Amino acid sequence: MTNNSVGLYIHIPFCKKKCLYCSFYSVKSDEVSETLFLALLEEIQSYRDKHISVDTIFIGGGTPSLLSVSQMERLFEEINHSFNVSGEITIEMNPDSITDDKLKVLKSLGVNRISVGVQSLVDEELKAIGRIHNAQVAIDAINTVNKYFDNINIDLMVGLPNQTIESLSYTLNKLFTLNFTHCSVYSLILEENTPLYNLVQNGLILPDSDISVDMYEFATLELEKHGFYRYEISNFALSGYECKHNSNCWHFHEYIGIGPSSHSYYEDTRFSNPETIERYLNKDNKTIYPIEDKNTRVGEYIMLALRTREGIDKNDFKQKFGLDFDSIFKNILSNKDINTSCVSTTKRFYIKPEFYYVSNSIIVNMLEAM
Ligand SMILES: C[S@@+](CC[C@H](N)C(=O)[O-])C[C@H]1O[C@@H](n2cnc3c(N)ncnc32)[C@H](O)[C@@H]1O
Ligand code: SF4
Numbered sequence: 001m002t003n004n005s006v007g008l009y010i011h012i013p014f015c016k017k018k019c020l021y022c023s024f025y026s027v028k029s030d031e032v033s034e035t036l037f038l039a040l041l042e043e044i045q046s047y048r049d050k051h052i053s054v055d056t057i058f059i060g061g062g063t064p065s066l067l068s069v070s071q072m073e074r075l076f077e078e079i080n081h082s083f084n085v086s087g088e089i090t091i092e093m094n095p096d097s098i099t100d101d102k103l104k105v106l107k108s109l110g111v112n113r114i115s116v117g118v119q120s121l122v123d124e125e126l127k128a129i130g131r132i133h134n135a136q137v138a139i140d141a142i143n144t145v146n147k148y149f150d151n152i153n154i155d156l157m158v159g160l161p162n163q164t165i166e167s168l169s170y171t172l173n174k175l176f177t178l179n180f181t182h183c184s185v186y187s188l189i190l191e192e193n194t195p196l197y198n199l200v201q202n203g204l205i206l207p208d209s210d211i212s213v214d215m216y217e218f219a220t221l222e223l224e225k226h227g228f229y230r231y232e233i234s235n236f237a238l239s240g241y242e243c244k245h246n247s248n249c250w251h252f253h254e255y256i257g258i259g260p261s262s263h264s265y266y267e268d269t270r271f272s273n274p275e276t277i278e279r280y281l282n283k284d285n286k287t288i289y290p291i292e293d294k295n296t297r298v299g300e301y302i303m304l305a306l307r308t309r310e311g312i313d314k315n316d317f318k319q320k321f322g323l324d325f326d327s328i329f330k331n332i333l334s335n336k337d338i339n340t341s342c343v344s345t346t347k348r349f350y351i352k353p354e355f356y357y358v359s360n361s362i363i364v365n366m367l368e369a370m
Contacts, residue, residue: 005055006266007245008083010040010075011259012064013277016096020130020199023191025261025275026062036260037071039281041078043258043273048082052256055087056245065093069105076109088244090115090153095133095141103148113243114145115153115184120160121171128161129188129196135174142178151241152180158219159188159212161204168215172222181241184234185219187212213357220353231309233356250304252320294321299367306363311343311350325349332369338362 013036014029015022057079067075079085090113091106098116106114120126121135133141145152154175158168175183188206190197200206207215220230228236232250235243249255257264260280263272269291274284292300298321305312314325329349332338341355341362351359 005053005087007056007058007248007253007255008054008079009245009255009257009262010044010057010059010064011257011262012059012061012067013260014066015061015063016066016094017130017132018195020128020196021188021191021194023194024062027277030066032067032071033277035281036277037067037075040259041074044075044078044082047256052083054079054083054085054256056248057085057087057089058245059089059091061092063094063097064091065097065102067102069101072102072105072109085110088113090243090245092117093141093145095138098141098144100144100147103145107148112149113151113153114149115155115182116142116145116180117155118142118175119155119157120163120167121174122163122167125160125163125167129157139174139178142180146179150179150181153182153184153243154180156183156185156219157188158185158215159207161206163207163215165211165215165218168218169222172219176222176226182235182237182243183223183228185216185223185236186234187216216357229309230353230356233307233359247308250308252301252304295370297321298323298370302366303363306351306359306366309350309353311348314347314349329366329369332366335365338365 011025012032013026014032015026016028016030018026018028059075089111091111092115093102094117103114116138118138119129119131121138123134126134142152142154156171156175190200190206196204206212220236223236224230227238229239230236231242232246235246237243245255254265254267256266257273260273260277261275263270270289271286272289273286274280274282301317301320302312312325317323317325326333326344333344333349341358342349342351351362355362
């Protein structure tokens with residue numbers, strides 16, 4: 001499944017403070033340690049002789065906006081030396097570490113998409129999940145980003161402690177007075193190894209799952225009213241502003257991950273870096289996953305493609321796996337529930353967006369039918 005260009009993901013594993021709900025790998029720090037930073041440069045450099053073309057870059061975390069201006073400059077110098085770079089370049093930024101200086105430098109380095117982790121514009125909700133910014137800091141940050149960039153994603157969350165449809169409506173209405181082109185909306189996942197999980201075990205009440213589904217539905221309708229198109233289960237964009245990096249991953253394009261805990265799918269092989277900073281600096285081995293059998297691959301393709309509005313392209317499916325989609329899924333395509341929740345045309349098979357909330361069970365049914 002080799003593609004001419006690949007995506008590049010760089011993981012910055014530091015946050016000023018860990019949010020109560022988050023299980024992504026990052027450690028508490030006000031800055032990006034120079035030792036780890038140099039190791040990231042070295043890993044990027046290790047690809048230099050391969051002459052790889054990169055058509056999307058995503059710098060994520062953790063909190064990449066903790067990189068200093070000098071680190072941002074050195075990072076891009078190394079990326080440009082090691083890869084042939086074009087296309088979309090995104091960096092995730094937390095509202096409290098967005099500054100004019102950093103934005104100006106990022107712009108001059110070729111970054112063309114900024115993702116701001118807002119989550120909510122209600123102070124009590126932000127506090128309840130342990131964010132260090134308040135609503136005003138987030139609003140000021142978005143306005144500052146607007147001075148330099150026009151392609152801006154906002155991350156929001158639903159199902160937060162104390163959140164109601166009314167408070168979500170307040171967040172969205174405030175947001176719609178600002179300029180942005182893309183919105184990722186995540187339903188809170190209660191991860192077992194997080195402080196929020198312990199708080200819930202000890203009596204903290206979260207909105208129940210029906211209310212969270214209603215909140216998601218409400219956010220969807222509001223975003224659609226404002227021209228944002230739901231092109232993937234959790235992602236909404238104005239036309240032309242879909243995230244290319246993530247879209248490529250959902251469509252089985254290859255990517256290289258740099259930094260602790262990052263994953264790669266490169267030269268038809270999946271591998272991941274050591275998970276912790278210590279093991280990464282120690283140059284522990286990457287974990288190389290066994291080549292999946294064809295069934296597993298088909299399953300993964302289906303799982304990823306069905307997250308998107310485009311769904312499964314039956315021609316692409318045939319080209320990649322030599323299989324005829326309609327014949328393999330003949331039984332399931334005549335199933336009444338699947339017919340209600342999905343659309344099958346000669347070219348495509350996709351889940352109707354109003355049934356995304358049961359997408360997991362649809363996908364499981366499909367995988368079982370293989
Ligand atoms: C890993 S964070 C990195 C970006 C940045 N540090 C931030 O917090 O804005 C990316 C996004 O994942 C989402 N996220 C993290 N943990 C989550 C969870 N347990 N449930 C739902 N969304 C989560 C948040 O919306 C966050 O903006
Ligand atoms: S949500 Fe973002 S800021 Fe919060 S701990 Fe996770 S990566 Fe860090």
